Amino acid sequence: MKQEIEQAIAAMCKDVFDVAVEVELSRPDEQFGDYATNVALRLSKPTGLNPRAVADQLAQKIRDELGTKIADVSVAGPGFLNLKLHDATLVQELGANVSRSRDGQTVLVEYSDPNPLKPLHAGHLYTTLVGDAIARLVEHSGAKTVRINYGGDVGRHIGISLWAIMRELGGEHPEKLTEIAEADRPAWLGARYVEGTNAFEDDAAAKAEILAVNKRVYQLHEAGDHDSPFAQIYWTVRQWSYDYFAELYRQLKVVPFDRYIPESEVTPLGVKTVTEQLEKGVFTKSDGAVVFEGDAHGLHTRVFINSEGLPTYETKDIGLSLTKWQDYHFDQSIIITANEQEQYMQVVLAAIKQFAPEPAERTHHLTHGMVKLQGGSKMSSRKGNIVTAIEILEAARAAGAEMGTNPSEDTILAAVKYAFAKNRIGGDIIYDPKESIVLEGNSGPYLQYAHARARSILQKASADTTSLPSDVAFELDERRLLRKITEYVEVVERATNELMPHHICTYLYELAQTFNSFYEHNRVIGSGDREKVRLSLVKLYADTLRTGLELLGITAPDHL
């Protein structure tokens, strides 16, 4: 409907002024109408006419030609055209579907990416939940969606942890690991990582030992060693981490990952590729290391294989990109990480572009800000001053208990997911354990509550609520609610096109406010001749709210 009107007005512009122009309808403030366009303002220059004169001419033509759809056209302000639809047209708009802009495409979405042996902190929780929401949007737009989880099971951080683990165990004694209770494992590993990091920074002898351990891990993978005491320790604690991640994902009720790719799996391909491309001159040797000279591309020069002969993250990322390309031949590959990796990723992609342009050009790096504690200090798992993923969930639970409401697990998840999703992706997220997760105001629980109220009405009603007659004359509050409901499709299309879930949050909150206000001021059950219409609106509203919340990975239970 919106598109039809846009095209019709564009045709009028061509007709009357002989100017080809794209017409975009926006949703103005309610006082102005249902749709508005600034096309007359933009036509002022090419026609050399006063914008209000242009608007007046178009308004008359719209009245003549679109009168069956549009009830009223007015010209306001500097030359806006404001359109008010017939009530029946508004009802027709309910039939619109979200366009499947990625129909037939294969899209990879990589997110979460926790490293084994390191704690899951608030940032991981953020990327996991927002990544889940983005993957849902991609899927909603019609793409075959592959959710990928990439993690560093080799590399210096593994050497750091293993060194501290072996020190704690008093040597290479894998049998002693059985003494650590399952519930204590994440905290135990976290403590080892902090110890190892401190030793690496403060103790030169320890640093040398750690680097040696790091090298042994690569050799272990090359040899396929699962039996030596060292290997037993490695594989055991590695599995602890994976089990722990899986448990958290299950608790979070995110869509399961289609594939977990550990770094060790893609490292050989990365090394092979970099070695080959070194001969072809894409990479060069410098100070004993293999580097990509990004300066020539306006980027940084970065090391791909260090002077020890070990691959860095850069080389592993090349292996990852090529593995994704070989296995999926994707139309688009979306990678979601913190924005500290933005320029790093540009270098990696610039390097890949030299020998594999297609996957490089189809890769879209989406970055988000840091999760920070209120007060501004950056969380660091090295320093141990982190808020873990679990602690955030616990803080939400405590906030509910403090209010005396005893929220369900669904509501806790709604609070956390919504608190993260409602901010535009890109900026830092300030996390305040006490205040950021509240169960009132612009929050997930508010939306769940608003939804449950509506369901409760429907349950109490006996009348049929399946259809909204197209010949109804709506009362003001009814129409306001209907108008808001019809915005849903436009909002979801914008969110899926831009990969910005927060647009949906903003809309759903406005929708719920519109409904709550309607509900507060208008009787539904027992409202006589309005009852049937109002029940239909409540049903439409509840369905819209539920669909929108589920698109964000948030449940909409019938009862709280």
Added chain:
RNA sequence: GCGCCCGUAGCUCAGUGGAUAGAGUACUUGGCUUCGAACCAAGGGGUCGUAGGUUCAAAUCCUGCCGGGCGUACCA
């Protein structure tokens, strides 16, 4: 130093070329014998960091400056 990003109400954030800049929170006030008050209604609170520029129109685009974050070769 250079590169990228950011600066909107006390706090947390929407708004990224269009009409009087909006929410939540906090503060003040009113509303439950009536469909679920985790709600609703009303009020105060803004040099949109700053100075220029482009435009009929700038929080939004461009430039300088101030303030902050991140990156800047063998971490990820």
